[in-house]
Amino acid sequence: MKAKADAIDHPVESPYLPRIARVADSKKFTDKETWLRIEFPDGAGIQYSAGQFMEVGVFGVGESPISICSGPGHRHDLEMCVRNVGDVTRAISSAKTGDTLAVRGPFGNGFDMDSVAGRDLLFVAGGLGLVPCRSFIQAALDQREKFNRVIILYGARTPADLLFPDDLSAWAKRNDCEFLATVDRGNETWTGNTGVITTLFRKMARIDPVNTVAFIIGPPVMFKFAVLEALAMGMRKTAIYCSLERRMKCGLGKCGHCQIRDIYVCQEGPIFSYAEVIKLREGI
Numbered sequence: 260m261k262a263k264a265d266a267i268d269h270p271v272e273s274p275y276l277p278r279i280a281r282v283a284d285s286k287k288f289t290d291k292e293t294w295l296r297i298e299f300p301d302g303a304g305i306q307y308s309a310g311q312f313m314e315v316g317v318f319g320v321g322e323s324p325i326s327i328c329s330g331p332g333h334r335h336d337l338e339m340c341v342r343n344v345g346d347v348t349r350a351i352s353s354a355k356t357g358d359t360l361a362v363r364g365p366f367g368n369g370f371d372m373d374s375v376a377g378r379d380l381l382f383v384a385g386g387l388g389l390v391p392c393r394s395f396i397q398a399a400l401d402q403r404e405k406f407n408r409v410i411i412l413y414g415a416r417t418p419a420d421l422l423f424p425d426d427l428s429a430w431a432k433r434n435d436c437e438f439l440a441t442v443d444r445g446n447e448t449w450t451g452n453t454g455v456i457t458t459l460f461r462k463m464a465r466i467d468p469v470n471t472v473a474f475i476i477g478p479p480v481m482f483k484f485a486v487l488e489a490l491a492m493g494m495r496k497t498a499i500y501c502s503l504e505r506r507m508k509c510g511l512g513k514c515g516h517c518q519i520r521d522i523y524v525c526q527e528g529p530i531f532s533y534a535e536v537i538k539l540r541e542g543i
């Protein structure tokens with residue numbers, strides 16, 4: 260089901276060596292989250308799968324794992340969205356057009372969308388979970404004819420926390436995908452759904468639990484309750500996928516920071532089926 264990591268070209272000789280990337284565009288989504296598009300001046304391009312991540316570095320500050328949020332159809336650039344929570348993410352968020360970043364990757368298993376061709380796809384994204392989820396959504400919408408239903412459920416805390424506003428309005432206008440969004444707390448201008456993301460499961464049209472593959476990506480508490488909803492609808496544990504975030508450093512299965520039992524999440528994940536998560540006994 261998963262994309263083969265060894266199918267990805269690494270244009271630099273060693274995966275420890277960063278490639279120079281240039282910020283081609285950036286936009287602030289919220290007070291904390293900034294979207295960036297980066298290009299590679301070496302001209303070698305980039306190949307990645309939905310669900311993979313990069314180690315993004317700022318010289319003199321450090322390096323952080325950051326999900327790729329663009330669809331895998333991109334070949335010469337990629338997009339990411341960074342929440343400013345500390346030194347590295349602050350430095351990445353402050354990068355301006357033309358600034359250089361040092362990136363390694365792509366890392367992680369990623370997901371081969373062809374393996375779910377012909378199925379109904381249910382994307383459930385909570386908060387910053389929309390960042391990795393968007394790569395899957397773009398992959399599905401870019402090759403829309405390959406899939407049956409495409410359903411997107413997205414929840415944020417407040418209207419001010421909604422990410423990718425242009426995508427949200429584009430998805431809402433498409434007649435070939437079903438899009439529902441909610442916020443935990445509305446404001447005086449919000450006319451949409453209010454309530455936690457699981458309330459959207461009752462608002463979407465009934466799914467075919469045997470033919471549906473779900474990608475549920477968000478904070479652990481949201482994942483836990485969204486999985487319960489999916490299971491209650493009759494979905495199989497092997498057809499529910501998530502992205503596990505662990506502390507990561509090397510991205511290469513060497514430093515052990517991301518180890519759970521005998522696996523390295525940076526290599527064998529971050530995309531796991533719920534059936535695999537249970538085996539890892541993450542307790543989520």
Ligand SMILES: Cc1cc2nc3c(=O)[nH]c(=O)nc-3n(C[C@H](O)[C@H](O)[C@H](O)COP(=O)(O)OP(=O)(O)OC[C@H]3O[C@@H](n4cnc5c(N)ncnc54)[C@H](O)[C@@H]3O)c2cc1C
Pocket residue numbers: 312321322323324325326327339340341342343344345346347348349390391503504505506507529
């Ligand atoms: C596979 C993967 C993909 C990720 N994708 C994204 C993304 O697309 N966008 C994004 O904004 N962030 C993403 N993160 C989280 C991001 O890597 C961390 O927020 C970042 O490393 C924090 O570094 P810092 O120096 O800015 O903050 P620090 O000062 O190191 O930490 C600030 C706060 O963030 C917490 N933190 C630190 N490292 C991590 C981590 N690896 N995971 C979760 N919390 C952490 C700390 O506990 C602390 O509370 C991802 C993490 C992983 C493992």
Ligand code: FES
Pocket residue numbers: 506507508509510511512513514515516517518523524525526
């Ligand atoms: S991040 Fe080093 S082993 Fe996974």
